[in-house]
Amino acid sequence: MPELPEVETICRGLAQRIPGRVVTGVVTRRSDLRWLIPHETLVDLLPGETIVAVNRRAKYVLLVLPVGTLIIHLGMSGLLRVVPGGEPPGRHDHLDILLDDGYCLRLTDPRRFGAVLWGGSQPLNHPLLVHLGPEPLLDSFNGSLLHALSVGRRRPVKSWIMDSRVVAGVGNIYAVESLFVANIHPGRPVHTLDWEACQRLALAIKDRLQAAIIQGGTTLRDFRQSDGRPGYFQQSLRVYGREGMPCLTCSTPIKSLRLGGRSSPFCPVCQPGP
């Protein structure tokens, strides 16, 4: 579910809501997510700690406390919301972090592809985070970097920009939308992209991610911001979910490929190739 814009939306919501709150308890109802939730560690370390900040790296939420940082990944179906402490949990509500204002930070994840990890004092050095590529919204990510990395790579460009070592946080929706904006065919081998195409691609990725963040992310079915409101970027999607429908630019029916097992819609006229 959540790609970078959705995770950023959640982080921004939490950042204006929970810093300054003190953790009063931790309730784990199911710990078998992608990896076991380190419940004992959380119970030992978190109660009494004041939440200092909520940050994001790639699609990871970083909950910063004086004693260390809690790392949360939402996988495919995760939600992170602040709900009243008395709200009865549903069957997919796996973790509650109780706060001193009577509310709790609740992790919901039906498919359990998400993860809760203890990051200690150097969370960016955690094995799952240490090899992540650049943040796409920073200046360190740009077309020149993409072009330098593209040398000798034969993979389809769409799979390549979804590789978190190349750029962090781009998932299926935004990969597809960015390639449409950049007028690049999703199946095009990376080494065939010239400097110009790499510039267009980097700018398109920044543009689509930024636009989605402004709209509060994409709610296809169940994504919610940390306060429960949906996102609105689904109304701005140009090719995702539009297979067979007319291209919004040229009216040609949208086609779709499967790349890496993921649907990859594109306009055969606006995105010629491979």
Next chain:
DNA sequence: CCGGACGCCTGTCGGC
């Protein structure tokens, strides 16, 4: 080293 397939798990939807 590189690229692609698999598997984890639950829910939903379309076709018969």
Next chain:
DNA sequence: TGCCGACAGGCGTCCG
């Protein structure tokens, strides 16, 4: 109405 397969926003691991 019920059943069954396909598919869904991610990603570490394994295999050729």
